[in-house]
Every structure is written in C-alpha cells, then in structure tokens.
Amino acid sequence: MTKLNWGMIGGGAGSQIGPTHRISAGLDGHFLLCAGAFDIDPDRGKAFAGSLGVSADRAYGDWREMLAAESARDDRLDLVTIATPNATHYEISRAFLEAGFNVLCEKPLTMTANEAREIVEITKESGKVCAVNYGYSGYPLVRQMRAMIANGDLGKIRLIKAEFAHGFHADAEEADNPRVRWRYDPAQAGTSAVFADAGIHAFHMACFVSGQTPTELSADFASLVGDRQLEDDAMINFHFNGGAVCRLWTSAVAVGRMHGLTLQVFGEKGGLSWQQQHPEQLHWTPLNGRTQILERGDSDLSEQAVRASRIPIGHAEGMPVAFANIYMDLADVLNAQRTGAKPDPMALDFPQAEDGYWSMRAIEAAASSAKANGAWTKL
Template structure:
C-alpha cells in the first residue's frame, strides 16, 4: 500500500509552463503532483496571454506576482528568490520542449516534460548532457507507467514466468480523430501541424506511450523497425493519423505496434500482449487493474491489482492507493510517477546517490528512446517502409 506517512522535509517548490485554463493535461499534472503533498505549486507561466494566465494562477491560489508572461522571465525572477522554484513541469506543444527544457536546466531546475521530449535525438542528448552538468534530473511523463499491474507484468517477465519472450504486440488506437475535427479544435490543430508536432502525429502522441511500456515490461531493446503510415484525413499529411510498425528486438523476439487516431468507435484500445515460450500476459488500459495471464495448457486467469498473490516490491507492484476490488485509474498512475519524481529530486538535493540509484522512474533515457522511435519510424515510412536500424 502507498505510504501516506512518507514525506519530504519540505515540499518541492514547483512551477508549470503551459497547462493553463481548460487544459486536461495541465490539470493532470497538478492533480498528480500535489496529491501526496510532495510538491507545492508556487509559480507558473500558464498561458501565452499573460493576463489570462495571471487570472488562472490567482484562482489556483498562486501569488499573482509569481505568474509570469514567459518562461524565461519566470526562470530569471525565481532564481533571485530565496524561496524560488526547484522544479518545473512542461505541458506545451512539442516544438517548444527542447528550448524550455534547456532553459530550465541552465537555471538548475529539475524538469518533468511531456512526451515526445524533443524533435530529434541530437536535441535529447544535448539535454542529457546539460542535466548531468547542472546536477539536475529530467522526468518524462509516460503517465501509464505508474499503474501497479504494469509493474507486476515487468516482474513476471523478470522472474521467467513467461519463459523466453518471443512476441510483443502493442497498440494504442482510439477513434476520436476519425474526421477533420481540428478545423474547430485548436488543441488538436497543433498536433497535426509539423512545425508544432514534429515529424509524427500518432506515433509521437500515442505510440511513444506504448513503446515505452513495451521496453519497460520486457527490458528488451529494439534492434530495427519497419514502419508504414497513412494520413487518412488528407489535410494532415505529411503527418500520420494511422501507423503500423514491425519491430525486431535484440535477442530474437519480434513485435508490432499500431498507433491510430482513426479507429472509429474505439475509446482507447491501448493494449500490450507479451508472448513467451511458456505463457502470455496482456494488459488493457481501459481495465488497468487487471492483467490477463495465460499459461499454455491451463485455463486463462485474470490477476487483480491489490491482491496478496501478486509479487510485492517497493518499486511499483505494491504501490496501491486503495485495497483490491476498488478501481484505481489514471490519476493514481500519474500520482505514483510524481511521487517517484519527488523522491528522486530530493535524493539529488541530499546528495544521496545510493537512494537515487535504487529508484525507478521514466527519465532522460526514456525520453531519448521515445524521440528515436518517432525519428526512425518517419525515416522508414518516408523511404518506402524500409527496415532501418533503431540505433545507428
């Protein structure tokens, strides 16, 4: 069970860039960060409209003088305060991530960033070096990786319950953008605009989530891939609203990844199936408290979150916020990640490398691999769906 008695000496003083009024993602960050009292929101640059951003900040209970017109102003002003911010979350369009992350790290702030982290892996490696230089951490918001049953799946693979991993089938395929809704939806418009979104749409928006979960659960690295992508809504070209990726993993396993926003009638359909030589497991994010476990020759079984027959650890499986049988969901998963970020940031502040080394959280390397997925899929698809090496 999540330990609600575990606290920091002082909450981490925290700010946001983006995520202003009406932002679902902004609310998700704030809800998760402040749920356990580990972060305190004290400043922000929430909106391109400074007055609207200030009004929003005041309504959140933030001192109006600490609502800033730009992130650059915020980093400069907060650096001069004795009670200045220690960390920042970035919930802005993809095209802004690199520059904001870079500025935050140069201001010696820890960063939690939306994905994909950057447009290119070269940019991501610049951030990695800058973070190391300034003794800062970068967390990437792969929000589904906080679900306890994802960690149960990972532990089952580690312990050999499935045998040798042979096949990984993954998908994140909703239907909410099966028509040209971006005509009247600014929050979607930037996602299908290359200058703001980068080289991909659904691969970056959806595929990165599922790819990260696959690598996290199996701990296998992609060796090469072949991508086919389409723009079924023609105005979205060259960005895809549907993509199929074939994967070869180091060690001989193979897999597929389907990312789509035009799967008409589907809510989410984020599913991961791991097939081993002895058994298979399958997780579906619309039923996140369950993990289907199928042993060859035996009746299928469903494992439920919060039950004593699950593996117990301090890294994820045991991080339940309520007993088994009750539904835990999206906000709990996000809060589990923010708790990890908080303890990691605190370990840096206390120069406790041993504690930091013992922690798991989606960090800079996870961000690099998500960016690499987008790059390599675009490279493959734009060259006749050729097979390309994942790492040159």
C-alpha cells in the first residue's frame, strides 16, 4: 500500500497532543509525515519540523504558507491534522477544505454552532473528509459497546450515565496560571469551559455508542473556584431521540479523580460499563444474570472490536492506539477515495464534521439552559 502524505498544523515542541498524533498516525504505517507548520513562531516551527525529518522545502512558517505551497504540489497532502488553539480551528479547517484537502481537526471543530454548520456544508460541497478527533471513540471496547447496542443485546436503551470529571483545576492558587486561566476566559474558550473541554467527550461517547442524538437538555453550570467567568463543574440532563435519558457530569474540581471518563448504558435486557482508566475491560450484565468481564483482545468480540485491537489479550493498549484507530479509519477511506473503491463499512465510524456540529449545538444549548436556571432547551 502506498503511504498517504500527511501534514500537521500545530502540535510542536511542548505540545500535549502533538506527540500522540504523530505516534498514532505512524502506528500502522499508513501515513508519512511530509509537511508541517508546527509553531506560532516560524523559526521554531521550521527547526522542529527538521527534527522530525521533514524536508526544508515543506517546513512552513505558518499555515497560510503551507496551504499555498501544498496546493501547488503534484504530491500534495492527503490529510492535514489541525492541532492549534481552539479559536483557530474554523478558519484553518475551512481554508484547507475549500482548497481540496482532507482534514482531521482537534476538537472543538469550531467556536460556534453556525461555524460548525458551515464546515459541514463545505465538506459536503468539496467531497472531502472532515474528521474531528473525538479519539476516545477509537477504543476497541467502546466500539464493542456500540456493536452490542446496535445488535440489540441490551434491548431498548433506557438510561445512559456519562462522566468526565477530574480535579486538575481545583487549586485556587493555580487559577491565574496562564495554562489554566484561558480555559475560563470567554474570549478564548467561548461560552463554556469544562463541558466544552472535557464533558463534550462524554457527550460524544454517549451519542456514539447509543446511535441516538439529543432532542433537548437541561443544564446546571457552577463556577466553584475563584471568580471564574465560565463553569468548572456541570450537570446536564439529555432526552435522546430514541427514548433514552442521559445524565452527564463533568468537572475540573473533583479532587482525587484523575482522567475520569466513564460510560454506563442501561437497557431493557442488560447494562454495560466502561472506564477509560481501565480500557481493557468492559463489564456486561445481562438482565437477572451475573456480571461478565469482556476483555479487549478476546476472539469472540464483535468484528468492530477485533478490527480495532492490535496486540494480544493481556498486553495493555492505550490512548495512542485509540487515536490510531481514527487514523486507520481515515487511511481506509482516503485510499478508497484515491482508487475509486468502497471503504470498509467499519471504517466509517470515525467522528465526522456532523459530530462536531452536534457538539457545538449541545454546548450552546447547555450554556443557554444554565443561564435560564436549567430550563429545558431544544436542540
């Protein structure tokens, strides 16, 4: 298989997410890092590109220079990953999509629902792929949950309980740390802080595994540390279009909680429970039966879970491998695009622009509901 040409914007030296993308994209050998604009400082970005083995003629000072140069190349990029600050996602994604590039954008896709809707429309018009990195949906046992629910193993879904709660912003003395403060500044973060940053992953997971979308929500936002303008704790109730009720808690002040991403789904015939800090196991309890532990790597799991597993049972996989499943899906779709073939249907599970749009609608509706003392708000 010919490797796909891949480029990055952002994710340079000191980035939290950049190394994960590079590990994940390279894991299966589908992508070759050919180009990048890695830093807001042009010289620093070019030097970092060189350290990664990117040739000097494809080490760019900024994304505009990268767009102009790559658009003129015969060996242009097959995929561009955008890992820049949130407020830049819309402008960069739009520009590359309109120029005919496929895009994988870090979440949030945009800062507003209107911007996200524009990206969805541009994606459809261009015929290109726009993926959003809700990378936790790449975990094999999350895909097992989705497959079991779609197969009817749980019967009608009644209740979903989703959490993403940590305590890393609980120290009042750290409230003015620039790495923390921006998250609670509406000018930089938008209308929501912890729900838009962390809770939105739990929201996407609830939609992803259940196959349902929300029709209305009621939100309670709280700012519990200092004089933060945006929430550092939130509880949100959703009504889904398939009849399920979802209870979502997200927090940045839950001292003692580390990552805290968990998902439980309860149906007429049984329940499922998964924790991102223990991703190798999925707890399955049939109605009136005993709880069973499904292990990642078991041969009798769903095709989706087997496809997403790389190493034998008993050897732990992790977040980069979950992200790698998003890149594997994209490689399948882009190679099919290149050859005119149809991609594996299981490759179409990657989060797309529509997921980014739903997320922004949920964020804006939750912020509006919270301001109205939890009034039920239509999406």
